[in-house]
Amino acid sequence: MEIVAVADLKIGMFVAEPDCAWTEFSFALQGFVISSPEQVEQFQQKCRFVYVDRSRSLNEFHLVKDYGRDYALRPPVDSGAVAEPEPPVRRRQPLFEMQADSDKRQQRRRRFLTFLQRQNDSEHSLALARELSYMEPRFDDLQNALQRSFQAVSLERSMDVGSVREGVRDMSGSLRRNPDALMWLLRLKRMDQYSFDHAMDVSVYLLMLGAHIGWRGLPLLELGMAGLLQDVGKTQVPVDILAKTEPLTPEERELVRSHVASSLELLCSQSHIPENVLLTIARHHERWDGSGYPRQLKLDELGLAAEMAGLVDSFCAMLKNKPYRSALGHQEALEELYKLRDHQFSPGLMEQFVQCVGLYPVGTLLELSSGEVGIVIQQNRVRRSRPRVLIMLDADKQEVRGYRVIDLNEPAHQACKVARALPHDAYGLASHDYYLG
Template identity: 35%
Template sequence: MDVIKRKVAVEELQYGMFVCELDRPWLETPFLFQGFLLETDEQLETLKRYCKYVYVDVMRSNASAAVPRCQDSAELSLSLGPDTAPLTRGPVELSRTWVSERNSRPHRAERRFVYSPLTRLNHPRLGTVTYSDVATVEEEVPAAREHTAGLERLVDEIHVQILAEPAFDVQRVHSAISEMVESIARNPDALLLLNRLKLKDAKAFRQSIYVATLLMAFGRHLGLPKEDLVVLGEGGLFFDIGKVKLPPRVLDTQRLLTPEELKVFKSHVAIGEQLLGGVRDFPSAALAMVSQHHERENGSGYPRGLVGNQISLFGKMAAIVDCYQSLCQGYMGSAPMAPHSALQMLHELAGSAFHPGLVEQFIHCIGVYPVGTLVELQTGEVAIVFAQQRGKSRQPRVLVVLDPHKVPYAKPFVLDLAEGPTTAAGEPYRIVKGLEDGMYGIDARQYF
């Protein structure tokens, strides 16, 4: 199908035009999904506030919308086959894996991506379900805590069992994950908060619960139905299961591996495929996540060097979440990164290693400052993020725990940054930076 995009000034936009790209990253705007039909006054006014021009997809616009012919080179005609999803980029290409990228980041001004819309992912159920928060974090925490405890017990059992033989009760896993999905549907922040706070002391195989929670929340954000969220949870829970068969020395994140050790480490994918391939009724889409969570859009991943849409949607999502969590934990001699910094790294790799549209949506999903993380306000006060505001990824709800001198408050207090609370000087509170876990001796678990 031919895709024809034309650059249109916001003053010339008409209802019925399909806006497929902006003059800035989608993440810098309130729009949650990349690409939409212009239908409301609110959409138009928002575009006028944030943009000077946009790109309109002529073929997806209504016939009644007179799209002006472009007078410069901004009009693009791309031929897309039914099974391809090319990722177009600016003049500077990021072709290395994320490990080497950490030591050589291109200057921001030298890089420009043309963001690939989610509509090119060819997944029929994207955006088919609209979720809304029907419970607050405080209301959902008890159920989230109960579901997490049950899944922890089950994961412990499976870990012991699978070392002896590749078999476990898939239906028990399905039921446990389904309960988690119901909690995610009501409000994902409760499970995300609890399971992130558990990471510090969690055994490696229990950390997969947080990965599964991230993937289920990601699927919710993308508007996938609950049955897909269950598959994402099952895949996230087990995509690193092959590591149970690896020697401890290759799982040491505090040092660089030798080439021989790296080869052994990479074998966890094949081991995971083998273990789960023999488990009756394990979902094929979840098994594909095991196979593909180290694949990369530009073919630089492993084990098969898949490219673009050779990687399934769930595989692409798993790759993003796995990389994010690895960055936060530290990987092969690299120090752990604060979540905010890890998201910045993911954003830099969008368009080379990862699908750029999905990276932006993942950041929208968990927020620029994810729940459970520490942030500093412009007052010098330190706070813990405990809830996101949908569509306002830079304005979460926070619990302020340290005063400007970094002394603990006797009574921590809540700020909802989206409501515009002001300081004593009359300025709206704002986050100035994310902090590493444990800064100033803070243990966020004691507050929740």
Template identity: 30%
Template sequence: MTSPLKKIPVARVARGMYVHKICGNWLDHPFWRGSFLVEDETTLATLRALGNQEVWIDTDKGLDLPSSPIRAPSAPAPAPAPAAVEQEPEPPRTVFGNDVARAEELRDRAKAAAKALFHDARMGRALQMETAASIVDEVDEAIARNPAAMLSVLRLKNKDDYTYLHSVAVAALMMALGRRLGYEGVALKELGLAGLLHDIGKVGVPDAVLNKPGKLNPLELTSVRQHPQIGWDILRREVAAGPVALDVCLHHHEKTDGSGYPEKLAGNSISRAARMGAICDVYDAITSDRPYKRGWEPAEAIRRMAEWQDGHFDRDIFHTFVKLIGIYPTGTLVRLASDRLAVVLVQGEGSSLKPVVRLICALPDREPLEPETLDLHESDDRIVEIEDPVAWGIHIPRVLRE
């Protein structure tokens, strides 16, 4: 099936076309929405003023380019070039597996970009905000396509990647949660940028303190609690960072009961974006492997956060977050009542207790099963227990990628 998306120069855009995305940096154009119908001459003129930029149009939602006349070939086609050395083909993947593979590629680019941002901040140099905005764009597209794939890839990080991928993961979580809460366009991208930059102040905290395996002493705790203010001081010099990133950076450790830091704000004194940031930051932190502890499984993290919600988190936003992540988040290994092991792929359309899973093996003999996706909402089977993939020797990223 031919994709309805087509990249064209802005000079060829016409009224009636539907702009799916403007290529390049979203900080560099005046449109607050990421996609829109070109309905009038004013919108068309504003697009044309972007010069040599390109846009993606969606021909299912608007007009296509006029068809080019078919011309007879003027000369025989050249002989095909000698075949290249045949490479071993990649194993076939499901649609979900393809999205996971693309998300893994994006994760690696985003990690490199985040590492560069932290390095610039540590050296006292200006941050590469265009690069940051470009990464936010790509993560937003991945979230729009398949949030479960992107979020599962970013959760499964090793302890050495934590500092940089935590920032990317919080950006993705912020945008996925923002979509659930009705954010769109530039407002959604601002949330992503805020997530990417929320911990930039940790460049001012010694690594020995950040990675200490034991309990922090009072002096070390004071040092860690300075990172929101350090980050705010860094970002206030960056005009392109914007007020949302500054706010989330400074206030993502505030709690609704006023016991957080640095300003001990409470309730609605904490902005909605900062309340979102607090939830996304804690979830990714406690589900990630750190130098001093192994991360909790997502389902356990959600259960613990539910116990903390009164006083720590905005209750309504947290409940929306739980619907996004699920009671059994993507990548959770589960045992079914039919005595089969399965991995959760995506949340189902019905009850959060009945996600879509991929079957792995039958117990007790671990007999491999033919790859099969099972929607528990449409099945008599059900989840009876969460299992530890390490104990079963199951590599979750590989299963998700298949």
């Protein structure tokens, strides 16, 4: 951090702290890259100096720390001058590495989605089939819009905020009509690229949680947009750090944490990004007890939207494989999060989240009292302990061929109950998309 007199402030510098309270200013964010003469003038009117973070500044004011050395990113030297040696190059994270739709996994997913759309043996299954058919092309449109938007942001071009907003609105409506449909589309329309799939997951779960606690209209829409965009700055973090299996060094940890500032820098240059979306993104790694970053905010300082975003981000990350640990199952992730109530997450919000996601959401692996093993393909909104289950292993744990579905809520299956929820890798069923065989 460097102290800079306000008379020397320039556009492109990242102001981390002024020498007076942030409340003296009308800025929406506390800590940002200066982008206009008006912002410079405000600082010059209110204080004498500010703390500038060179690692977050832009252009010639940016300073990269690498392997204990500092490298200022200056304009090219004159042809007659002797150029300094180039710093080591660390490969940045690729935006999205799409897999071809023709590979075997995509074919299995398409086959299973068709199976779900053809279910007609109950009103529940008919409703699911209708919603899947309606929502699938709109879900595809949002994926394409989000891909284009992230690429535009990384190239410092204008992103299509309107298409992203419309996609979030479509998802919100779909969750209101039939939540299971969108959860299946999340599973079956994956790009198999962590950053992209994680953004979609976080947005959907945030919309679910927001609607569950009564949010409607614009606040809910902005919450879903924040979920989609909050980690765009991770594209600026070197791949070798994100893929590291050993503990991070303090320097590497700070570099990963800088993705919050990078996200804001990339998005603040865009027009039509609501301030509430930026504020949620700025604070989604803050925690209820003040243990988060970058500003160690706590309690009511966070704001409910940011607290929800942090909780959902943590939950969705636990469900994914990471270089340093295996993915957790649904109930395992909830148990891990529940240990953090009263600390990183407020007890009230944690209780609401558990109620929101339910006992056995679609995709949960279960063992039944009959000894059979199956996966939940539809929740029972009234009797949550009696979902609709696709059987994969019989009582002897032998593979069941074809699609055999039982509804635990039907009279014919009243004697059968859920014995336990299983880890995602139970009986070796996690080595592929086990419900797509």
